[in-house]
Amino acid sequence: MTELILALDVLDRKSAIAIAEASAPHVDAIKIGYPLVLAAGLGIARDLGGLGLPLIADFKVADIPNTNRLICEQVFAAGFDAIIAHGFTGSDAARACVAAAHETGGACYIVAEMSHPGATEFFHGGTAERLAELAVTSRADGIIAPATRPERIAVLRGIIGSRTIYSPGVGAQGGDPAVVARLVDGVIVGRSIYEAPDPAAEAERYAARIRQ
Amino acid sequence: MTELILALDVLDRKSAIAIAEASAPHVDAIKIGYPLVLAAGLGIARDLGGLGLPLIADFKVADIPNTNRLICEQVFAAGFDAIIAHGFTGSDAARACVAAAHETGGACYIVAEMSHPGATEFFHGGTAERLAELAVTSRADGIIAPATRPERIAVLRGIIGSRTIYSPGVGAQGGDPAVVARLVDGVIVGRSIYEAPDPAAEAERYAARIRQ
Numbered sequence: 382m383t384e385l386i387l388a389l390d391v392l393d394r395k396s397a398i399a400i401a402e403a404s405a406p407h408v409d410a411i412k413i414g415y416p417l418v419l420a421a422g423l424g425i426a427r428d429l430g431g432l433g434l435p436l437i438a439d440f441k442v443a444d445i446p447n448t449n450r451l452i453c454e455q456v457f458a459a460g461f462d463a464i465i466a467h468g469f470t471g472s473d474a475a476r477a478c479v480a481a482a483h484e485t486g487g488a489c490y491i492v493a494e495m496s497h498p499g500a501t502e503f504f505h506g507g508t509a510e511r512l513a514e515l516a517v518t519s520r521a522d523g524i525i526a527p528a529t530r531p532e533r534i535a536v537l538r539g540i541i542g543s544r545t546i547y548s549p550g551v552g553a554q555g556g557d558p559a560v561v562a563r564l565v566d567g568v569i570v571g572r573s574i575y576e577a578p579d580p581a582a583e584a585e586r587y588a589a590r591i592r593q
Numbered sequence: 594m595t596e597l598i599l600a601l602d603v604l605d606r607k608s609a610i611a612i613a614e615a616s617a618p619h620v621d622a623i624k625i626g627y628p629l630v631l632a633a634g635l636g637i638a639r640d641l642g643g644l645g646l647p648l649i650a651d652f653k654v655a656d657i658p659n660t661n662r663l664i665c666e667q668v669f670a671a672g673f674d675a676i677i678a679h680g681f682t683g684s685d686a687a688r689a690c691v692a693a694a695h696e697t698g699g700a701c702y703i704v705a706e707m708s709h710p711g712a713t714e715f716f717h718g719g720t721a722e723r724l725a726e727l728a729v730t731s732r733a734d735g736i737i738a739p740a741t742r743p744e745r746i747a748v749l750r751g752i753i754g755s756r757t758i759y760s761p762g763v764g765a766q767g768g769d770p771a772v773v774a775r776l777v778d779g780v781i782v783g784r785s786i787y788e789a790p791d792p793a794a795e796a797e798r799y800a801a802r803i804r805q
Contacts, residue, residue, distance in 0.1 A: 441655045
């Protein structure tokens with residue numbers, strides 16, 4: 382069944398914990414990016430650890446192999462279960478992330494294509510397909526593909542087979558959760574849930590639409 | 594005259610401050626990446642602020658426009674003077690970083706091509722050239738280009754004109770500082786200085802080779 386992943390992109394620790402706790406019964410994992418980690422520290426993983434949900438560090442790691450490894454090691458030591466890395470930096474850089482993840486029993490997902498309008502400039506024209514192939518050859522656990530372009534998800538699914546696809550871009554960015562849910566393993570929802578007056582109720586509504 | 598930029602990629606606050614203070618008389622700016630910030634927090638900018646050197650956040654920002662802005666706003670609020678962002682995420686994503694930088698009087702540099710071996714996989718074949726063009730049209734303050742491939746720096750210089758080029762890849766990665774110094778505005782040196790028994794003496798040696 383398709384998972385619902387909460388993108389917890391708020392900027393302070395207290396709100397993050399409150400929204401995560403309220404939404405926890407309805408979501409399958411929590412994705413945390415740099416805006417929250419820069420504000421609250423990597424210790425946010427420990428703060429949320431008691432919820433028993435997988436924590437995904439969406440750092441879109443995009444440096445040289447040595448630096449990628451240093452970033453990933455800190456992420457997994459802090460208690461995260463998975464990391465999202467870019468692949469356009471090349472297979473050596475991506476493999477550094479996959480290796481650091483797998484050494485601790487964690488997972489690594491490679492961005493094949495992003496969800497915003499400007500993503501078409503460099504990810505289209507064959508690049509996203511090559512990034513999906515890189516995810517396979519680098520033994521990554523799956524890819525990130527855009528909920529804003531379901532037809533692109535279908536193309537990338539053909540390349541990666543049964544590996545995991547997580548998909549952002551639903552809600553604020555315009556992707557339809559019911560359409561995307563049939564194509565991917567996890568739908569990522571951020572602003573629509575954490576900016577809602579009642580995040581728990583909104584998470585429950587999204588879960589129902591995604592899992593139907 | 595070509596600048597020497599110290600890449601302060603150590604993992605703890607105390608070492609970072611000690612190495613920065615020792616090297617400060619010989620360097621023109623300090624570049625700080627995620628490995629140190631994840632360990633020591635964005636407050637490291639305040640810790641190093643007394644040195645009077647520009648502080649460059651090398652976060653290789655590579656997310657959607659909204660997230661890029663949130664990251665950059667925190668970086669400049671913490672006291673950094675410049676940020677390094679990726680451009681392959683598209684012009685809207687790059688512009689979000691440039692705008693956040695310029696609103697606070699800071700600078701934004703776009704990665705045109707990286708220095709490690711795997712960078713050739715996706716940055717070559719015309720992509721680095723397009724990224725350099727994107728840096729110009731996005732009104733970025735300059736680009737990052739690889740000291741490991743001086744011939745590529747020359748090509749990218751032809752595209753960006755008099756805008757700034759900062760170049761990593763000297764020392765541990767194999768680039769020759771004397772060769773690169775003639776092509777760029779700033780040479781970035783990391784491991785060769787901060788892993789040296791006497792970082793200050795090594796910084797002084799690099800400065801002499803770069804500025805000759």
